[in-house]
Amino acid sequence: MGKRNNQRKNVAMLDSSDDNSSVSSSSTGRSDLMSVSGSDDVQVDKDSLLEQALDALYEKRGSTREKALAAIIEAFNTNLQLQFVEKKFATLLHQCLNSIKKGSSKEIALACHAIGLLALTVGSGDNAREILEESVAPISQALKSQSDSLKTESLLECLAVVTFVGANETEETERSMQIMWQLLHPKLGSNVVAVKTPAVVVTAVVSAWAFLLTTMDGCSLNSKDWQESISYLSTLLDKDDRSVRISAGEALALIFETGSIEKFAAENKTPPDGSVLEGNKSCEGYTRILGLKSKILNQVRSLSAEAGGKGSTKKDLNSQRNLFKDVLEFLEDGNTPEISMKIGGDSLQTSTWSELIQLNFLKHFLGGGFVKHMQDNEFLHDVFGFTPKRKHILGVEHQMSSGEKRMFRSPNSVLNKARTQFLNKQRMLSKDRNVGHFAVGMGDEDM
Template identity: 90%
Template sequence: MGKRKSQRKNIAMLDSDDDNSSVSSSSTARSDLLSVSGTDEVQVDRDSLLEQALDALYEKRGSTREKALAAIIEAFNTNLQHQFVEKKFATLLHQCLNSIKKGSSKEIALACHAIGLLALTVGYGDNAHEILEESVTSISQALKSRSDSLKMVSLLECLAVVTFVGATETDETERSMQIMWQLLHPKLGSNVVAVKLPAVVITAVVSAWAFLLTNMDGCCLNSKDWQESISYFSTLLDKDDRSVRISAGEALALIFEIGSIEKFAAENKKTPDGSVPEGNKSHEGYTHIHILGLKSKILNQVRTLSAEAGGKGSAKKDLNSQRNLFKDVLEFLEDGYAPDISMKIGGDLLQTSTWSELIQLNFLKHFLGGGFVKHMQDNEFLHDVFGFTPKRKHLLGVEHQMSSGEKRMFRSPNSVFNKARTQFLNKQRMLSKDRNVGHFAVGMGDEEM
């Protein structure tokens, strides 16, 4: 029904620019380690270097701690440091949290990245949950200062990653999403002043919020929150900054994929016992009209952004990214087809076919930067999230992996639960996409008649 499913290889948002992250190069990181440790030896055991970098996090000089954090990040990007994490997990976490509390913006950004890498390395389980519970208060407090864009973006990305990996209950994910939402809509009081956020921070908030939404069951969230978020994201589509528009477009596509706009429309028609209230017909009619109008407005906005001609001084790359994204969103809203994305990881093919998977892939690729390929090849947590099994891993077999000398992290019952939940939610997104083929086009058409 309608268009064929679009297939694009290596979507624009998965381009090589994400690799140019704040993480230093391998050679720079190694030299940082050597300067931190004060040794002239070139061939130094990797674990010894990490130990020296961890020791350097106790130093008073901020620049020394920054070099140590950069070296730790590079080590975690280059190899999955399971043995080091097993021995020094708690020490590394708490030293990074100390850096968040007292460090410069640069040190905070590096510490946030290191904590996120620690969580991704640990994977599902009790240690990941501990990272979340130990980090959330420090991150929340640090976000309240709103002093620096680099700092805020790093804190948001860290909160998103540690929650995605470590949350074992829906309430824990909602807590982090609420922290993010309060940045956009602070509860104003006598000692709270509304502060206009830079576009880069708004983009980071929306992207992090949507990333966590991919790990949520839409039925768990109430209709008031949905209506507020959809209305707000619609206003962002009219902003001048293209990165803001793109992040809002992705979030809206995900919400429609989950089917939540239909969900809260139905909820507003019913009482808690499931019946339609006799004395509330006018409110019901108003709510229904508002929702239909909002859907129609979003469709028109998406259609316009998918064909924007651009303006004087517009960055062509950003314009093309916007057009490509909103063409995909438009096709999804009209025909129910999410973009099929394929990308090579080494010699293996990673594919996504839902907005949920695409948002997860975009976010984690951006966060991991130069370490993305290594983690996708060797990180079992990411294999579970994307249902991705490299041929090399499959051929080696479990027995060979265990005999290679690399210890496996202990997996608690929570790890089994979280893995199953992630796989279930991604499957539900797929089923929802199949059910919605043509659904939005019919609904939109009816309301415009």
């Protein structure tokens, strides 16, 4: 009873400035954390602030839950909340899922971001798998109602992140990718009218889908389904919206990097059982794939040199040109863009499309918390093979003791690290084996 009264008192502090202002910014999240403490002048215990924000998620008033979620997001961006997560992991997860089920679009967006941060904080292992399994159904259900683009984007990002961290099997990743793809190709009943998907949602779907594709082995892909995906992505390169074109271009570059096009062409070149009927079908499929390869190359070449159009912003035009110049060079010569990024005093480098897509997606998702997570988050260190120098703040090492780390980290993390590094290595090898001198492959030797 005493705890509940305490909780009510803390919530009252959160409600003291109840209005409709945004709570998604870092500054607002920080002020919400301080409002829970009751004093700006007292050094408060951060775990206590998080506890109070977590308690506020039980409240009926939506604005109170929104402010609490913003405070939690700020706390997770500012520090790696390992100890809090170890104690309150399940409670935070289920309260955020409740917000997705019953909250406003704003609350759903905040809850999605909090769940994604929770997954990245716990890293690979049993907790991450629980987040994935518990989240898929409510996210899938919420995605069926595309009433708000911000909500849809947040749901897609959340599904992508929890799958990236928690999925161990190809089937689990494909399940999430299919949920995403349904937004672009919904199964319509006889009494359902197709609704045009907004460009911002198309971009979000393709970006999240490509992010998960970076974890897939091209050799295990189903030819029929993936040929349809490649064909659809090619149509997106002709759309008016540049963000749609750019996301589709990155996804196609990744598909070529995995060697999927060559795999599909090889499968269709040789009849599986030697029969005339199957052989004819196979030759038709092979010809269709070669035609698709040629079409994509011409689209990429055109977009890399587009002159621009009425109402187009120069920034978007330059981004498109630069992206498709990189894609064109990759398709023709097998060269991927190499990126070097400074994080603190350390350098993070990428040399494949897979790594670049992972980096850009996670940087966008983490926002202001990106640098902190890249410095302290061991899961991200494993993903990118990044080992930062040990930082000291005011002479105190800002990390858990080695004994606590061993207890907290999942035994599956080693397996996931090996899997991620293997896939990224395969991407690098595939540049020369499958994609290099792509234009030459369009000639007589392919026929």
